[in-house]
Amino acid sequence: MFGLPASTTWLVIGVPVFWILYTLGFLWVTRGWPGLKQSGREE
Amino acid sequence: MNSTVLLFLALYFLAMLAVGIVAMRRGGSSSMEGYYLSGRNVGPLVTAMTMQSTSMSGYMFLGAGSLGYTQGYYGFWYAAGDIGGGVVNLSVLGRRMRKLSQIMGALTSIEYLEKRYPSKWVRLISAVLSVFLLGAYVLAQFIAGGKGLEMVTGLPYEASLLIAVAVILAYTLMGGYGAVAYTDLLQSLVMLVGIVWILFATLQEVGGLTAANEALAALDPTLLSVWGRDLAYEGQWGIVLGALLIFSIGYMGWPHVVTRHMAMRNPFHARRAGVYSTLWNLVFVSAPYILGTLAILVLPDLDDPEQAIFALAQNLLPAAVVGIVMAAIMAAIMSTADSILLQTGSIAARDLYERFINPRMEEKQMVRVSQLIVLLLGMACAVIALFEPPAVFSIVVFTTSVLGSAFLPAYVAAVWWKKANTPGALASIIVGAVVAFLWKYLGLEAATEIHPMLAGLVLSSVTMVAVSLATQRQYPVPEHILRAMEETEELRPLPRSLASRQSFEMAHEALTLKSAERPT
Numbered sequence: 001m002f003g004l005p006a007s008t009t010w011l012v013i014g015v016p017v018f019w020i021l022y023t024l025g026f027l028w029v030t031r032g033w034p035g036l037k038q039s040g041r042e043e
Numbered sequence: 044m045n046s047t048v049l050l051f052l053a054l055y056f057l058a059m060l061a062v063g064i065v066a067m068r069r070g071g072s073s074s075m076e077g078y079y080l081s082g083r084n085v086g087p088l089v090t091a092m093t094m095q096s097t098s099m100s101g102y103m104f105l106g107a108g109s110l111g112y113t114q115g116y117y118g119f120w121y122a123a124g125d126i127g128g129g130v131v132n133l134s135v136l137g138r139r140m141r142k143l144s145q146i147m148g149a150l151t152s153i154e155y156l157e158k159r160y161p162s163k164w165v166r167l168i169s170a171v172l173s174v175f176l177l178g179a180y181v182l183a184q185f186i187a188g189g190k191g192l193e194m195v196t197g198l199p200y201e202a203s204l205l206i207a208v209a210v211i212l213a214y215t216l217m218g219g220y221g222a223v224a225y226t227d228l229l230q231s232l233v234m235l236v237g238i239v240w241i242l243f244a245t246l247q248e249v250g251g252l253t254a255a256n257e258a259l260a261a262l263d264p265t266l267l268s269v270w271g272r273d274l275a276y277e278g279q280w281g282i283v284l285g286a287l288l289i290f291s292i293g294y295m296g297w298p299h300v301v302t303r304h305m306a307m308r309n310p311f312h313a314r315r316a317g318v319y320s321t322l323w324n325l326v327f328v329s330a331p332y333i334l335g336t337l338a339i340l341v342l343p344d345l346d347d348p349e350q351a352i353f354a355l356a357q358n359l360l361p362a363a364v365v366g367i368v369m370a371a372i373m374a375a376i377m378s379t380a381d382s383i384l385l386q387t388g389s390i391a392a393r394d395l396y397e398r399f400i401n402p403r404m405e406e407k408q409m410v411r412v413s414q415l416i417v418l419l420l421g422m423a424c425a426v427i428a429l430f431e432p433p434a435v436f437s438i439v440v441f442t443t444s445v446l447g448s449a450f451l452p453a454y455v456a457a458v459w460w461k462k463a464n465t466p467g468a469l470a471s472i473i474v475g476a477v478v479a480f481l482w483k484y485l486g487l488e489a490a491t492e493i494h495p496m497l498a499g500l501v502l503s504s505v506t507m508v509a510v511s512l513a514t515q516r517q518y519p520v521p522e523h524i525l526r527a528m529e530e531t532e533e534l535r536p537l538p539r540s541l542a543s544r545q546s547f548e549m550a551h552e553a554l555t556l557k558s559a560e561r562p563t
Contacts, residue, residue, distance in 0.1 A: 003256035004267055008116050011269050015123035016325055022127060023321040026134045026314070033138075033311045034534060 049196060051366025055233065055373065056210050062226045066218025078219035078410045079150040079389050080306040083141075085224050087312040091319035093227035093382070094303045095129050095327075096234060098294055101187040101376035103234075103331045109348035111335020115259065115266030117276060118332035120283050124290035125328045129320025132294045132301070137313025139458035140304040143531045151386075152298040152305065153394040156450075159457040160468040161521060163398075168469070170394035172449060172476055173298050176442045177387040178420070184380035185428040191376050194353060195369040201429055207373070208425040211381050215421075216414050220306055223381045230374035231323065237371025238330045241352065244359040245337050252333075258340050266336065285494015289443060293496060296451030296475075297443070299386035384424075388417030441483040441495055448475035448499025452507040460511075461528055464518045467511030475503030 001009045066081075076082055085093075110118040140155075149155035153173060157166035188211070189204030196203060214222045249255040259266045270277040294300045307313065331352060338351040342358065345351060356368040392413040397404060404412065452471045456463035479499030482488060488495055530537075 003253045003260065004116070007269050008119075008267055011119050011123060012116065012329070015119075016126055016329070019127040019130065019321060020325070022134075023130045023318055026130060026317055030134075030311075030314045032534070033314055034536075 047362045048366040048369055051363070051370050052192075052195065052373065055370040056206075058229060059210055059214050059226050059377070062229060063214025063217040063222040066214070066222035066225060069218075069221060073407075073410070075150055075393075075406050075409055075413075077221070078413060079393070080302070081219065081221035081224060083145065083306055084308045085221075085303075085306045086308055087315035088319055089224050089228050090303055090307050090312060091129060091133075091316040091323065092231040093224040093378075094132065094294075094300060094316070095320055095323050096227045096231040096375070096378035097303070097382040098128060098297075098300055098379075099125075099234070099327070099375055100184060100379035101191060101372065103327075104238075104352050104372045104375050105187070105349040107331035108335035108338065108351040111332040112338050112345065112348040112351045113335075114271040114275070115263075115336050115339075116269060116332075117271035118335065119269070119329065120286045121290055122329045122332050124287040124293075126321070126324045127291050128294045129324060130317040131291055133304070133313045133317040133320060135292075136295055136301060136454060136458060137304050137307070137316065138310040139531050140301060140454070141307045141310040141313065142537065143458055143527060144305040145537065146527045146530060149305065151389050151393050152302045152454075153390050154398075155305065156453060156457070156468070157394075157398075159524060160453070160463070160465040161524075162465045162469065165465060165469055165472070166394055166398060169298075169450070169472060170390050170398075172472070173390050173446070174387055174395065176446055177299060177383050177390070178424070180442050181380060181383050181387055181420070182424045182428055184376055184383065185424050186431055188373070188376045188380055189428060191372050194350075195373065200431075204425065204428055207377065207380075208421060208428075211377055211384065212418060212421045215381050215385050216418060219413075220302075220385060223385050224303075224306065226381065227378045230378040233367070233374040234371045234378075235323065235327055237368040237374075238327055238334075240364055241356050241360065241368050242330045242334060244364075245334055245341065245355055248359055249337055249340050255337055255340060259336065262339065266339065279492045281491065281493035281497060282488070285444075285497040288494070288500060289447060289496050292451065293443060293447035295454055296447035296449065298390070298446070298450065299383050301454055302386060384417060384421055388420050389413055391420065392416040441479065444483065444494070444496040444499060445476050445479040447496055448479035448503050449473075450475070451500060452504045456507055456511075458528070458531060461520060461525055462511050462515060463507060464511050464514060464520050466514040466518050467507045467509075470510040471503045471507035474506040475499045478502045 001013065004012065074082070107118060107121070110121065143159070144155045147155065147158040149158050153166060153169045156169050157163070185204065185208055188207035189200050192198065192203035192207050193200045198206075214226055246252060246255070249258070256267060263272065265271070265273050268274060276282060304313070307316070334355060335348070335351045338345065338355055342351070342354050345354060353372065356365050360368065392409070396412065396416065397409060449472045452475065453463075453468045456468070476499075479495045482493075482495035482498045487493070487498070491498075
């Protein structure tokens with residue numbers, strides 16, 4: 001892709017994709033976090 | 044230098060000062076929590092942007108471009124780790140560190156270590172290590188700031204240095220952490236606009252990425268390899284893994300970066316901040332390495348590879364846009380310099396002066412002392428920077444590795460492992476710092492093909508686990524800390540009793556005072 005060797009393509013495209021998946025995984029794991037709209041302190 | 048470029052820079056500096064004034068008027072220097080952590084009232088976007096722009100120094104515009112220019116796509120090993128650095132930090136430490144630091148009433152990331160691992164030695168060794176290493180880092184950023192402004196304006200180095208330092212000192216002294224964080228937000232946007240603009244212009248010049256890669260392959264096919272020009276780094280997995288580690292998990296060991304968790308308004312903001320970090324990094328982080336590589340085609344006879352991005356801007360952009368790119372370079376340098384300056388000054392004031400020399404100061408007095416120390420430190424670094432000592436950059440090269448190796452296991456175990464105790468943390472900090480330092484100093488990196496950060500991190504982590512387990516019976520983790528960690532695990536807002544700066548019941552100094560007051 002983009003005229004790059006396969007190993008370089010993996011590094012340039014694959015690693016950012018991995019971090020996107022990591023971020024989505026973090027969002028999924030923390031979907032139950034409460035208090036996202038209110039202050040973190042008890043009112 | 045073109046007057047349009049100077050106008051952009053002048054506007055940029057004025058904007059930084061204006062943010063400092065606003066932060067001051069919002070009470071940034073009226074209390075210790077206000078000055079050190081902006082009253083723990085920083086939202087997710089500002090948290091993400093201050094974390095990222097602090098982590099990305101002038102290196103991104105100078106060193107990263109140079110790496111791309113000299114080694115081609117090999118530089119992407121560094122970018123690959125960097126893209127995930129923010130979200131890893133926020134997902135592993137963010138919510139828990141924010142909550143635990145508030146329960147324990149810690150205002151600096153070094154004070155937090157002493158409160159989690161109760162021992163004055165933890166604080167003393169960590170503070171001295173941080174002040175020394177971060178002080179060298181401030182010095183290097185000041186030199187970079189002076190050189191950057193000299194390059195941009197054509198003013199003499201001495202005048203450029205003093206202007207850059209004066210602006211940084213002014214807003215840092217006025218508004219403390221709030222000023223630093225909000226100027227970082229602005230600076231991160233300037234950095235993003237600058238790098239994207241120059242990237243588009245360069246891609247247009249070379250006919251797109253595929254055409255550029257084909258032209259590079261015709262020049263030297265190894266430029267497209269992941270192992271560098273002439274495959275110089277082929278098979279050196281120890282070096283490559285170290286590069287990945289420094290910029291992905293290494294940030295979790297940097298005292299000036301983890302402070303960002305402690306200043307969040309809400310522990311749960313770590314979630315959104317993680318997303319903003321990844322989005323910003325995806326756009327920003329790879330660009331300097333690509334630009335450096337593409338500069339081989341546009342400017343094949345460049346004398347100084349560090350000038351690659353600057354030269355691309357001058358050759359390909361109209362004057363008005365060059366001003367934005369120049370402001371972006373200054374933004375990258377200043378956003379790192381201000382954070383490290385504030386953190387170093389805070390550690391010197393709070394963790395050394397107040398803790399060990401003059402513990403009986405009033406709050407307002409402490410803020411003034413912190414400002415004075417930041418001012419003196421800034422002035423001392425500026426004077427030394429005037430002479431451009433050659434040894435500074437060789438220290439800075441492994442500053443980040445030493446900090447990461449020394450503190451990363453201590454910060455991570457502080458919130459995740461209840462058996463992590465004081466001897467374990469102390470031994471881990473010492474082993475991590477000494478190993479990373481000696482690995483570089485004795486040239487073991489070349490001999491073993493293992494990066495100092497990788498060696499230091501593995502050994503400091505093993506030390507933390509082994510010493511904590513071996514000394515668990517003699518030095519158990521105190522009950523009040525275990526209770527604080529249990530509260531930290533809970534997915535609920537802090538109870539009112541713990542929300543206001545420091546819980547008397549949970550703070551170990553308070554417990555000590557209580558027991559001292561009891562009749563015997």
